[in-house]
Amino acid sequence: MSYEEKAKALFKEGYNCAQAVFLAFEDVIGVDRETALKLSSSFGGGMGRMREVCGAVSGMFMVLGCLYGYDKAEDVEGKKEHYVLIREAAQKFKDENGSIICRDILEGAEVGGNPEERNENYYKKRPCAEYVGQCAAIVEAYIKERGIK
Numbered sequence: 001m002s003y004e005e006k007a008k009a010l011f012k013e014g015y016n017c018a019q020a021v022f023l024a025f026e027d028v029i030g031v032d033r034e035t036a037l038k039l040s041s042s043f044g045g046g047m048g049r050m051r052e053v054c055g056a057v058s059g060m061f062m063v064l065g066c067l068y069g070y071d072k073a074e075d076v077e078g079k080k081e082h083y084v085l086i087r088e089a090a091q092k093f094k095d096e097n098g099s100i101i102c103r104d105i106l107e108g109a110e111v112g113g114n115p116e117e118r119n120e121n122y123y124k125k126r127p128c129a130e131y132v133g134q135c136a137a138i139v140e141a142y143i144k145e146r147g148i149k
Contacts, residue, residue, distance in 0.1 A: 007136035008129045014118055016044025020132045021059030025139065028148055029066040044115075046102025051111045054102045056128065057093055060135035061086055064142065068149055085142075092138050097131065105131070 001009075007024035011017060015037070022040040026033055042048055043058035068085055070078030090100050097105050106126065116122050123129065 003136040003140040004133040007132045011129050011132045012118075012123070016041065016115075017055035017128050017132050018043030018059035018062070019055075021056050021135045021139075022062050024136050025063045025066075028143070029063055031066065046109075049110070049112055049115065051103035051106070051109055052101065054093075054100055054105060054131060056131040056135040057090065057100045059132075060089060060093070060139055063139050064089060067139075067143070068146070089138050089142070093131075093134060096134055 003024050007020045010023055011020035015023060018040040019037055022029070023033065023036050026036055029036065031039065040059055040062060043053075043062075044055045046052045046054055047058070064085060065082070069082050072078070094100055099105050103109055103111065106128075116126075
């Protein structure tokens with residue numbers, strides 16, 4: 001199963017968009033399942049349903065950080081390279097969808113409030129599973145191109 005398929009399946013199980021992307025890569029990110037789910041739980045719905053940065057995009061950034069991020073404060077070059085990677089990944093998503101902002105790509109999405117019930121109607125009106133899949137595919141392409149650090 002590709003990471004794209006795994007991420008979509010996780011989303012359809014009920015995990016939020018950020019969790020679905022982040023957890024899809026649990027075999028390579030070096031974070032245990034419970035921690036991965038808790039860490040990414042705040043980013044669904046564009047950060048707690050504030051409809052800011054798309055949760056799938058945030059999940060993608062977290063995976064890229066685990067795989068290619070820097071971990072030393074003095075690593076200025078590593079920080080610079082990583083931020084270039086993040087902007088590049090964001091642009092790939094933006095090229096497909098016009099924005100990385102949840103409220104822009106989900107017209108009419110309610111800000112705040114409670115998460116909606118996941119049912120057939122939800123999946124018909126919300127293309128989030130596709131966004132989750134796109135973000136996982138972007139990361140998978142980087143892994144194929146760069147390997148894992």
